[in-house]
Amino acid sequence: MTTEFNPVAMDTKWRRRWATQGMYRTPDPSDRPTFYCLDFFPYPSGDGISVGHLRNYIPSDVVARVMRMRGYDVLRPMGWDAFGLPTENAAIETGRHPEDLTTEWTANYRRQLDLAGTSYDWDREINSSHPDYYRWTQWVFLKLYEQGLAYRSTGLQWWCPVCGALANEEVNADGTDWRGHADITRRELTQWFFKITDYADELIDGLDDLDWPEETVRAQVNWIGRSDGADICFTTDDGDVISVFTTRPDTLFGATFMVLAPEHPLVSRITTDSHAVEVRDYVDAAARKSELDRVALDPDKTGVFTGGYAINPVNGEALPIWIADYVLMSYGSGAIMAVPAHDERDFAFASKFGIEIRPVVAPPDWDGMPFDEAYLGEGSLVNSGEFDGLGVDDASSAVTQWLKDRGTGDFAVNYRLRDWLISRQRYWGTPIPIVHCDDCGAVPIPEAELPVVLPRVDQFDVQELRGKSPLEAAEDWVQTACPSCNGPARRETDTLGGFACSSWYFLRFCSPHEDGRPFDPEAVRRWMPVDLYVGGGEHRVMHLLYARFWTKALRDAGVLELEEPFRKLRHQGMLLAQPGWTIESDLQVDSQGSARVIATEGVDAYDAPGAAQSYRHYPLDAKFDLTGARSDREGVSLVEFRATKMSKSWRNVVTPDEVAATVGGDALRVYTLFMGPFDRTLPWSEQGLAGVSRWLGRVWNLVLGQTVRESERRQDMSTDVEVKLRRRLHQLVRRVGEDIDALKFNTMVAALMEFTNFLIEIDDEDIRTSKAWQEALETFLILLAPSAVFMAEELWERLGHTRSVHEQEWPAWDANVAADETFTLVVQVNGKVRERIEASTAIDEMQARRLALASPRVQAHLQGLEVHKVFYRQGRLINLVVR
């Protein structure tokens, strides 16, 4: 057997053997505790994965492996969120079918994940674009439909020429969509929605008991955006009622005008003849503008007066009614009462158009002068009739109650959250299981007839179809019989957006081969909720909110006994490409500092201007974001570039394939763990990777006893060394366990490195033949196994074991063995460190004081001064305060 360290051959050997043995198959039900360790459902793309994706999968894989070794039954599945636009678009470009692309791409993902030594149970692999799966996505849709949680509605919807209809949350403020497409417009469309707003309060309250990152909880709460206030009715001259929502009913006496959204249905009725032209122009302009500019916030308010008035129910005043696009039709009732004295936007508007600004809440030290800006703080009411003198909170409820008693208002709650738009006018998605019948209307497909199979069409290019959706064009498929009356009917041609597939997959993983139902309730009871859920922070709102909503809706449908799907959630940090320096003359640089490689043979990048050699070669057309710093390398001018996102178009992606083929899967894993905190954005470093690879090589040599260092008998007493070795080993077991539980993988690796440094230091003939050494090596390999999965296994086998290192029990540590005998007593004088003394951990304060005072260096700092006070920390330090 060769003793040469050859990671690539070793990786292949063990990958094969583990696959044949079914090493990572999920255990059958037992009475052992369970642990469900899940990663976000990945979307397979043609580019495959980069080492950046592995910052998600490797750390959670370590946790899964450790939990197995700790005696848990672990569910560690993986599957593919395979329906979606990128695949469909790639299909259009390449002239191939999305189904075929999906098959290839998912196989490639799986192969790449295996390169990194992940321990997924591939027997449970699922694919959301397979009828076996989407049949049950359709089934869930029907459950929601039965409960009135899926409905159709017309309205203005965002529309992307590439993606079709978009949900509001898929549109960015700059007028692009969530995938970066431009030319987003709004269209009148009939669409399917899920009534997630019914669950708004529950989705807020449910967050309380979850172990989730604080920012994510906050983001969800903000996204749902609950506001408590009142609905207030204003009546126009014609007797129309305008209902407005306000969070500040206490300021009702300060309302000096009203504003309707341009799309408000009453606009035309309220507008008087003399203002008709202006109003129509404004509404038209707003409609056009709504495409882009309305979202891109323009600080300058615009609006026009309609000529109409409405009566303030609290004091009978007639308020002029304006229309302005700063009022959104989609929030509240699309109309507001404007209180310029106490609302910034209303203040800006009133100032611009010369409308009265009437204070009704007096700031504490107010001198009665007009406001320079809206006052939003606490105070007592003025100019408010019988409510004068009340505080803001009391006044809010008092005014609302007053209105309620008279039938002109009531307490009310509003949410920022909108219903979930789920229709897509695209091909590569789950067909919506609905049929439209002239007589019966929208009719759900009976459960027994599921799945509604997505037909394999050849033309799915929306542009070729001239705006028709691909399924609409599939006439044979569209024409069907009504399940209710058996008359001619047409199938729904919208498909479900991808978020539907990922809103319940975690349930399917519990029993992925279940035939007659979406999941086996027994299996779900056994595994759910997910114990550790790891994925990117970019999904902290939508995916996680939708999945929670489906969980609750399925519970209410009586098919699930579960409140929340994900008990503990964590987000991994992003991985950036390595920053560095490169040759200026090979770049084309624009004024913004973006550079592109124009040298046909590419360009070398250096870690530092003086670095001995290049760490990477970038090809033609690679891009850099320059910092502006420049330097010189042997007369050649260099420029510095930043760490930026890895992206195919920048040609700076590092793939697991290239890393696994050079330094192996273990170096890839360990470096990913070691580079820095798990949840932090970090740059890749080829040198950092090389450092880890060197360490693995040292471990290899150490375990196989081929250390280069010449053994010399220089240890004092080998029994002392053995005691020390055992102590260090037990301390290591403790540290590694604690770090993994805290997801501090970087310090876990550091601890393993320190331990090997220690072993190398004490390595000699005597210790090597001791029992303690043997025990240390074996325990160390077990601790190393979740991180360096291949090498630990290979070395374990070479030490003579037949049963896999990954099936060993996680070691325990003994506090008595781990306890230090001595510590470094830090001696401070007036808080400054003056001496360090090695002392027994057993010493008390008096002994510590004696030791400290005995030190000449301490004495030098005490000269002529009196020890005034002493602070002693057992096992740590002593601070002598003198004066």
Next chain:
RNA sequence: GCGGGCGUGGCGGAAUUGGUAGACGCGCGUGGUUUAGGACCACGUGGUGAAAACCGUGGGGGUUCGAGUCCCUUCGCCCGCACCA
């Protein structure tokens, strides 16, 4: 504008949560060993200083015997959200 995060050596980052600042790794330096190799080994490496010592966690101030850690203030970078009444 609102919300959140982060500022520690040349670099990625540690720091028992108020108690030795800089673990571990990279890079760098010196020496050795091989000498084609991005190889290996030993020692060193925050700054100033010959030393004693002093300075040092973006800046300023404070609390404390003691502050990277707590409080106030200020600057810089990054990420979300976008007129939500």
